[in-house]
Amino acid sequence: MTTTTARSPHSVVEALRGERAARPRVDTTSAAGLRGELEDGLFQVLGTITKSEPITVRASSLRQAHHTTDLALSRTGLLRGMLVSQLLRLMSVGVVVVEHAFNDAVDTLRCEGRSLDLLEHLGQLDNEERARLATDVTAHAVTLSRSMGDVPRHWSPRTAVPATQRLSGGRVVLRDVVDLVIGSSGGDVASIVLFDLTTSPLGEGAERVLRYHALVHTLKTSIVPLRSAMFSTATGELWTRDVDFEMLMRSVHEVLGVVEELGGVA
Amino acid sequence: MTTLLHRRYTASSLRALVNDAPRERATLTDDHRRSLTARFRAVASSEHRRLDAWLVERAGQPSGPFNWSPVTARRLIGNAASRRSVARTDLSLGAAVDDEINDQLLRVTSGYARGGSLAYWLSGISGPVRGLVVAEAINWASSTLEAARHLDVAWTVAPSDAYYDVAAARTTLRGRRDLIVGPPDAPAIVRLRSGAPGKSAGPGLRVDLTIEALTNPEGRAPSRIIGLWPDAGVSLAVDGTMDDLRAGARDLVRTAVAQRRQRMVLAA
Numbered sequence: 001m002t003t004t005t006a007r008s009p010h011s012v013v014e015a016l017r018g019e020r021a022a023r024p025r026v027d028t029t030s031a032a033g034l035r036g037e038l039e040d041g042l043f044q045v046l047g048t049i050t051k052s053e054p055i056t057v058r059a060s061s062l063r064q065a066h067h068t069t070d071l072a073l074s075r076t077g078l079l080r081g082m083l084v085s086q087l088l089r090l091m092s093v094g095v096v097v098v099e100h101a102f103n104d105a106v107d108t109l110r111c112e113g114r115s116l117d118l119l120e121h122l123g124q125l126d127n128e129e130r131a132r133l134a135t136d137v138t139a140h141a142v143t144l145s146r147s148m149g150d151v152p153r154h155w156s157p158r159t160a161v162p163a164t165q166r167l168s169g170g171r172v173v174l175r176d177v178v179d180l181v182i183g184s185s186g187g188d189v190a191s192i193v194l195f196d197l198t199t200s201p202l203g204e205g206a207e208r209v210l211r212y213h214a215l216v217h218t219l220k221t222s223i224v225p226l227r228s229a230m231f232s233t234a235t236g237e238l239w240t241r242d243v244d245f246e247m248l249m250r251s252v253h254e255v256l257g258v259v260e261e262l263g264g265v266a
Numbered sequence: 267m268t269t270l271l272h273r274r275y276t277a278s279s280l281r282a283l284v285n286d287a288p289r290e291r292a293t294l295t296d297d298h299r300r301s302l303t304a305r306f307r308a309v310a311s312s313e314h315r316r317l318d319a320w321l322v323e324r325a326g327q328p329s330g331p332f333n334w335s336p337v338t339a340r341r342l343i344g345n346a347a348s349r350r351s352v353a354r355t356d357l358s359l360g361a362a363v364d365d366e367i368n369d370q371l372l373r374v375t376s377g378y379a380r381g382g383s384l385a386y387w388l389s390g391i392s393g394p395v396r397g398l399v400v401a402e403a404i405n406w407a408s409s410t411l412e413a414a415r416h417l418d419v420a421w422t423v424a425p426s427d428a429y430y431d432v433a434a435a436r437t438t439l440r441g442r443r444d445l446i447v448g449p450p451d452a453p454a455i456v457r458l459r460s461g462a463p464g465k466s467a468g469p470g471l472r473v474d475l476t477i478e479a480l481t482n483p484e485g486r487a488p489s490r491i492i493g494l495w496p497d498a499g500v501s502l503a504v505d506g507t508m509d510d511l512r513a514g515a516r517d518l519v520r521t522a523v524a525q526r527r528q529r530m531v532l533a534a
Contacts, residue, residue, distance in 0.1 A: 028276075086398070093360060093404065095397035104394035111395045113335050153360040164462045164498045185277070186415050219436045220499035222276045 011149025012231055012238055016182065016193045023189040027224035033168075034252055035219060040169040041256040046263075053262045054166075054173045059196075059254055062212050063205035076125075078262050079118045080133060081199045082109060084140045084233055085179055088197050089159040091144065092151045092180055101141035102134035140199050140233035147236055155182045163220045172259055176216040183226065188224040190243075192217070202232045202239055211251035216245040224248070269514050270468040271503040275494055277416035283503050284417055284447050285341055286489035287454045292508040294485035297460035302515055305398075306435035309522045317525075318440040318477075319470035322517045326524035336395065336402040343367065343399065344406030345444060348423045351411065359411070363403045367396070399465055409496045410444055421447040422454075427480040428474075439518065442478030454490040462498035469517050471504040476514030479506070487511055 083105035090104065110119060125133065139235045151157050165174040183191035194213045198206065214228040229240040241247060273279040306315075320329075331487035332338070357365070370385040379385035388399070414421045428441035445456035455478055457471070471493050479487035487506035494501050504510050 089401045090394055090397040093397050093400045095394060107392055107394045108398045111335060111398060113337065149497070153358040156359045156404055156408045157401075158408050159401045161405065161496045162460070166462070166498075185412060186417075220497070222499070223275060 010214045012147050012195075012229075013151055013239055015240055016195060016227070016229055017160050018227065018240075023191065023226060025188060026185075026190045027245075028222055030224055030248065031034035031218050031222040033245075034215065034248055037249065037252050038167055038219075038255065041252065042172055042259060045256060045260045046168060046171055050171060051263065053172055055259055056175055057258050057262070058175050059177075059209045059212050061258045061262070062208040064256055070091060072128045075118065075121045076129070076133060077199070079121055080114055080140070081197075082118055083137050084144065084199050085160065085197055086112075087137075087144060088148075088179055091148055092159050094150075094153070096145075101138045103143075105137060143233045143236050144231075146196070147238070151180075151182070156184075157182050163216045165216060174216050174219070174255065175222055176213060178213050179216070181217075185221060185223050190224065192221075192223065192225040194225055194228045194254040196228075196230045198230060198232050199234055200232065201235050202237050206230050206232075206239065208242050208251070208254050209242075210239065211247055211254065214241075214249050215251040215255065218243075218248055218259065268468075268472065268508060268510050269503075269505040270471075271505075273501045273503070275496060275499045275501040280413065280416045280492070280494070280501060281418055283490065283492050283501065284419060284454050285398040287448065287452070288505050288507075288526070289452055289489065289504045291452060291489055292479070294479050294487070294509055294511060298336055298485070298511075298515075302519070303432050303435055305519045306432045306437045306522060309519065309526055310525060311436050311522070313372045313436070313523070315435075315437040315522060316440065317437065317473075317518055317521055319442060319473040321525070322521045323464065323466040323470045323472045325466075326521045326528060328525075328528070334384060336398040339387070339399055340402035340406040340514055341382055341387070341444075343370075343403040345410060345423055346463070347403055348407045348410045348414075349406065352423060359404055359407050360365065360400065363400050363407065366403075367399065393503060406458075409494075413456060413458065413494055413496070414447075417447055419448050421445050421477050427477050430477055430480040439477045439480065441481065443478065448489065452489040454492060455488045456492045456494060458494050458496065460497055461495065463493065463500055467502055468504065469513070471502060472510050472514035473517055474514075475504055475506060476511050476518065479511055 051195050078194045086105040086108045087101060090108065109115060131170045159179065161178045161181045167174065171241045178194045180195040182193050185192060194217055196209065196213060210228040210230050214225055218224050227240050228244045229238060273283060331384050343363060343366050345357060346366045350362040350365060351357050367388060370388050373379045373385045374389040403443050410423065424443040428443060430439045432439065442457050443455045444458045446453050447456060448454050457474060471491050475487060475491045479485055490503050492501060492503045511530050
């Protein structure tokens with residue numbers, strides 16, 4: 001269900017919170033059905049063939065069609081996205097980041113010790129390219145900090161939350177990283193919100209990614225999240241979707257489509 | 267026969283794993299301890315050996331020199347923050363993490379921190395990196411407390427890991443534990459891990475079980491050791507039986523042997 005509010009929310013955080021009274025009861029029963037649908041579908045796609053390497057599905061696999069090239073997935077585009085994600089992590093714990101956004105983001109990315117290939121790419125940029133990237137990251141940081149609002153500390157924001165799901169006897173692996181997860185799985189009403197950040201404009205691929213985040217989270221925790229949201233720091237647009245069974249089933253079919261494209265036999 | 271239970275990590279399955287843990291626990295006697303010590307002594311080592319489940323899972327392969335980073339610091343700070351948050355319910359997790367880091371920094375300014383310690387590293391990092399440490403620690407503490415809130419029995423956040431020094435064998439064993447749950451006479455141990463469990467996750471849990479029993483003054487094993495992998499939504503558990511304790515001890519000795527062989531190859 002997509003809710004239309006009478007007034008526009010002042011900040012991303014306010015939009016993520018939504019109307020507390022309108023939250024549905026927590027759904028702990030749909031996950032098994034979704035898993036069953038996925039397993040049945042994967043058997044139809046993969047048959048009994050066992051490959052030496054599992055087929056790995058990521059959010060980026062759903063973002064674009066495989067025969068197209070997305071400039072946001074260039075190495076510089078990925079690096080920019082990674083740096084802005086670092087800034088979101090800092091903002092969510094109350095660190096002010098706009099003043100030295102680029103340096104702060106690079107500092108944290110280096111310290112994190114992941115994405116070594118992107119750091120290597122950063123090192124290879126000449127002064128002009130680096131300055132362009134710095135300006136770009138600062139512009140995205142300004143959009144993010146103006147729109148985000150303060151994340152309340154008692155929400156215990158979890159950032160860069162990874163997820164892995166092995167399916168079909170380990171022949172297919174679903175991998176995902178959600179930039180920000182808020183809310184608790186305890187309680188009678190759904191309260192978990194998945195928030196993703198992109199430095200590209202939102203498009204059809206973003207919708208698929210929203211659904212994918214919700215699906216993987218449901219499979220991982222057996223609890224259907226309240227909503228899945230995506231914010232573009234390129235346009236300042238925020239999309240939020242309340243998660244329901246229909247949305248998750250749609251994502252199941254999209255995942256099956258990707259698996260078929262990546263290595264199915266059917 | 268050893269045990270290994272594999273479940274999805276949900277509130278009800280975790281509750282069942284804790285509540286259905288066997289009440290009869292195996293006990294290690296002085297003979298067992300002496301026998302283990304003799305085996306470790308037989309594997310000569312020129313330097314002090316430190317063995318844990320991680321090393322056993324990697325078959326003794328060294329994983330490079332240790333460096334502090336937000337990821338390596340998160341468990342220590344996250345668990346300490348969880349304890350603070352449990353003790354003071356008015357404290358948010360973020361504030362608890364901040365308090366813990368401030369306490370660590372206080373140790374440096376008062377001269378109690380050694381070089382290479384977490385406190386020492388924290389005192390030298392920039393503001394943004396400290397922000398990342400806070401973010402990682404909140405992630406860890408949230409996972410720990412989320413697991414604890416699923417339980418309907420008494421629980422505590424473990425005050426420290428379990429350490430056992432094998433007498434005159436230059437060997438220290440370290441067992442990881444994050445939550446201690448259930449009655450004090452038959453507790454179960456919960457251990458959180460990031461990522462997804464590999465093929466050697468079961469032996470890793472057995473090693474933690476054995477070290478836990480060795481650190482108990484009466485040699486009593488926990489009723490069950492439960493490994494949670496929240497990223498993968500999976501939980502594995504091993505019962506505190508004598509067969510599992512033996513398998514854990516055997517894997518520890520084998521790892522010491524493998525480690526020695528690798529060092530000999532490197533030296534050659």
